[in-house]
Amino acid sequence: MSVRLRVLVVEDNALNRQLVRDVLELRGHEVLEAEDVPTGLALALEAVPDVAVLDIQLPGGGGEALARALRREPRLRRLPLLAVTAYAMPGDRERFLAAGFDGYLSKPIDTRAFGPTVEAFCAERSGGGDG
Ligand code: MN
Numbered sequence: 001m002s003v004r005l006r007v008l009v010v011e012d013n014a015l016n017r018q019l020v021r022d023v024l025e026l027r028g029h030e031v032l033e034a035e036d037v038p039t040g041l042a043l044a045l046e047a048v049p050d051v052a053v054l055d056i057q058l059p060g061g062g063g064e065a066l067a068r069a070l071r072r073e074p075r076l077r078r079l080p081l082l083a084v085t086a087y088a089m090p091g092d093r094e095r096f097l098a099a100g101f102d103g104y105l106s107k108p109i110d111t112r113a114f115g116p117t118v119e120a121f122c123a124e125r126s127g128g129g130d131g
Contacts, residue, residue, distance in 0.1 A: 005029045005122055008049035010040035010066060011084070012058055020053065020084075020109065027115040036060040041069050044076055051122040054101075056085040064099035071100035080125035082118065084109065 007024050011017040012035045021031045032047055034040035037060030044052060052070065056063035063083055070076045083096045083104035096104050102125055105117065 003119070003123075005050040005119065006032065006047065007118065008032045008034070008040065008044055008047065008052040010034045010037070010052070010058060010063070011055040012036060013055070016055070016107070016109075019111065020114070023109070023111050023114050024118065027119070029115075037062070037066045037069070040066050044070055044079070045073060048075060049079065050126065051080040051082065051118060053082045053084055053118065056083055056087065056096075064095065064101075067096075067100040078126070080122050082121055 007029050009017060009020050009031055011020065011033075017033055017035070021033065024031050032043055032049060034043050037058055040054070054063040054066055058066065063085075067081050067083070070079060070081065081101045083101045084107055085092070085104060086107040088104070088106050093104065103121060105114070
């Protein structure tokens with residue numbers, strides 16, 4: 001729980017972005033923010049985060065396109081990818097997994113559960129030991 005994570009948050013809605021940032025920073029994590037797909041990809045390549053939290057409805061191609069682009073990068077192939085979406089529909093889970101996501105959460109986020117959920121998700125997904 002005391003591990004400081006570098007979390008990439010790609011979200012185009014400023015209020016949602018601020019909420020996620022506040023929740024994660026209060027728990028001691030470093031938060032990198034982007035508002036669209038190209039910026040998110042560039043930031044991920046530059047900063048190599050521990051985990052990425054991606055909105056699905058995003059300018060520049062959408063969260064699924066961003067997930068696929070991240071997965072094409074050798075350095076980011078194992079990056080834990082969490083989708084956050086307000087539009088969970090039947091079949092979305094399969095689509096998200098096919099795009100390269102490891103899991104997803106529904107919006108609006110539960111501010112008390114969000115931090116621990118991201119931490120647990122990251123610990124599970126990065127348990128390979130390679131670092
Ligand atoms: Mn959005």
